[in-house]
Amino acid sequence: MMVYLPTIPTSKSGIPPVCYPEMPENYLDYWIPTTPIEKMATEEYDVLIVGSGAGGSAALYRMCEQWKGKGKKIGIIEAGGLLLPTHAQNISTLEVERFQRYFLNPKISTPIGWELPQFPGARLVFALGGRTLFWSAVCPRMNEMEFELGDWPISYKELLSYYNNVEKVLSVTQEFTKDSQITDILLERLRENGFPQATPVPIATDISQAKFGKVGSDVFFSSIDFFARSLNLSPFDLAIYSRAVQVYVENNKATGVKVLTWGGKTYKVRAKNIILSTSTLETPRILLNSGIEGKAIGHYLVNHSFLEVNGNFDRSEFPENFGNLGILVPQAEEDSYQLQMYGRGGTFFYHERRIPLRDKVPFYLQGFGKVEPQFKNRVTLHPTKKDYFGIPKIHVDFSYSEKDIKLINMIQQKMEDSLVVMKGKKEEEICLRPPGLDYHEMGTCRMGHNSETSVTNKYGQVHNISGLFIADNSVLPHSGAANPTLTMMALAFHTADYISKR
Missing domain, CATH: 3.50.50.60 (FAD/NAD(P)-binding domain)
Structure with missing residues (x-):
């Protein structure tokens, strides 16, 4: 392997002197x-x-x-x-x-x-x-x-x-799952059975081919x-x-x-x-x-109501090299929710992990719901607690409205419906995650x-x-x-x- 180094000056004897560059102790942070x-x-x-x-x-x-x-x-x-x-x-x-x-x-x-x-x-x-x-x-x-x-x-x-x-x-591209058999098969099942807006997930990832010496070290x-x-x-x-x-x-x-x-x-x-x-x-x-x-x-704090479930598909439903899984069911005008599905165990991100034919194919399904802005949901300064800097910590008042709860129940049913049409089996019951865990x-x-x-x-x-x-x-x-x-x-x-x- 050839490594390109700068020209090193030589001594009168023709032997390069030993030179060590001076570096600060924290040079790794540079x-x-x-x-x-x-x-x-x-x-x-x-x-x-x-x-x-x-x-x-x-x-x-x-x-x-x-x-x-x-x-x-x-x-x-x-x-x-x-x-x-x-x-x-x-x-x-x-x-x-x-x-x-x-x-x-x-x-x-x-x-x-x-x-x-x-x-x-x-x-x-x-x-x-x-x-x-x-x-x-x-x-x-x-x-x-x-x-x-x-x-x-x-x-x-x-x-x-x-x-x-x-x-x-x-x-941003929807080609992250291009030619993925598992994504294509599940998209077809969704689109033909009540989820016509289902689409490959749009993701900020550079999957372009490296050419002409262009450095593209970051995928995500x-x-x-x-x-x-x-x-x-x-x-x-x-x-x-x-x-x-x-x-x-x-x-x-x-x-x-x-x-x-x-x-x-x-x-x-x-x-x-x-x-x-x-x-x-x-x-x-x-x-x-x-x-x-x-x-x-500080008022009108909103997040997404966040539901999730882990499950699996019958491995025999898909070809041996089925690719990665990434599906989005975006918000439609009549519905204020969104579904996202990924593979577990390396079938979304690019780290390869082969799944034997005899095993199940794991998946992870999320549901996000719009949350009603309410003045009472707010971030305020805590009256007594302070942080390391001596600044008041925050206090949060938050609760879902009746409208939010109604939508949460609908999302749960939509997730159930999507699993039926995709032939997916739950490993657990669909659950509502704690507020804030969506990071949205x-x-x-x-x-x-x-x-x-x-x-x-x-x-x-x-x-x-x-x-x-x-x-x-x-x-x-x-x-x-x-x-x-x-x-x-x-x-x-x-x-x-x-x-x-x-």
């Missing part, structure tokens, strides 16, 4: 450039992004794209550190079971739901890339009908070009890909282990953020524009801790026209505060039934364009 928060505190940024998950990284990429070569100063801070340089499923040793055990480790993801009795499934990742390091990468668009409801300040038509742009960047998309693209467009400063806890506001204008480090130091990072992208649960905490007024801040929480800083019932306008700008924007799931006024990430990224692009063109 796969992405970082900037000390102390240095960032000496700058004033044209835009400062708080949070590096799906929304923050999307906003960063779009700002770098729009401001390329214009000399603008862009900064981004992350409360956690460097965990993984790619989606966990791009690491070949993390097959499905190891992947799940890795993600569920409390050192990796923070199970904040343990302290939230009404929202016990909630879990956050404090690390560069956030939960996109572990997400399913399933990327359906929100049903167009949702945008026609009165609470949306932006139309589907306005967002269409952003959907197209994000899908292109994420390489994560926020790290946005960072990689941004590095090639425009300079930006990135500080890790820097937690924003407060927004400074002067004369109804955001001027900077208060940042605390894990070492206990406090800094102010100044910026002309601030984009909060810290999650549906964390973003309202920052606003409330900043004393920012707004009747809707939304709505606590919803966008809208009315400042009495919303927190931001159509561009994600907080009502009555110039220069303060939000770009995460919290701005979605309705959950719909589709996975929210693609829609949220499209809105983050929209917000970045508004800032860059002002």
Whole structure:
């Protein structure tokens, strides 16, 4: 094997001298450039992004794209550190079971739901890339009908070009299961028996053929890909282990953020524009801790009602090399639910595991339901409990409405019906998972026209505060039934364009 190395100078004797490059002790963390928060505190940024998950990284990429070569100063801070340089499923040793055990480790993801009795499934990742390091990468668009409801300040038509742009960047494709016998057979059974909208799952994965030396090391998309693209467009400063806890506001204008480090130091990072992208649960905490007024801040918390079941198919129903399984039954206009089906044991992700002919074919079926926005479902600051930084922890009030319960029962029946037509057998009963376990929480800083019932306008700008924007799931006024990430990224692009063109 030939390895290309730089030219090494030789001594007078012709024998190369032994040279060891000087490297800092933490050189393994240098796969992405970082900037000390102390240095960032000496700058004033044209835009400062708080949070590096799906929304923050999307906003960063779009700002770098729009401001390329214009000399603008862009900064981004992350409360956690460097965990993984790619989606966990791009690491070949993390097959499905190891992947799940890795993600569920409390050192990796923070199970904040343990302290939230009404929202016990909630879990956050404090690390560069956030939960996109572990997400399913399933990327359906929100049903167009949702945008026609009165609470949306932006139309589907306005967002269409952003959907197209994000899908292109994420390489969203339905060909992940192309030529898969098991997917094709089950799709035919669904479409002919009551589920005509069934389709191969749209997933953010680059399955294009490598040609002409192009490096495509990431199959499954994560926020790290946005960072990689941004590095090639425009300079930006990135500080890790820097937690924003407060927004400074002067004369109804955001001027900077208060940042605390894990070492206990406090800094102010100044910026002309601030984009909060810290999650549906964390973003309202920052606003409330900043004393920012707004009747809707923290309210209208929604998620997806989440049902699941494990089962199996008769192995003899399919050919020997049947491929991977990925099916989506998207939300239809008359039904506010969505079904997703994957294979278990390596029949969705690319880690190969042969299933002998004598065995059953395992599957995993999910059902997601739209949840009604209710003012009483909310995130507030806890009156007594504080976190490591001395900042009030969050408290969550959440319950399903009668309308939600009715839909949950309908989804259960639809899941039963789909199993019958696909000839699948349950290994257990269909169960409703605890609120928050879907990881699709939304709505606590919803966008809208009315400042009495919303927190931001159509561009994600907080009502009555110039220069303060939000770009995460919290701005979605309705959950719909589709996975929210693609829609949220499209809105983050929209917000970045508004800032860059002002």
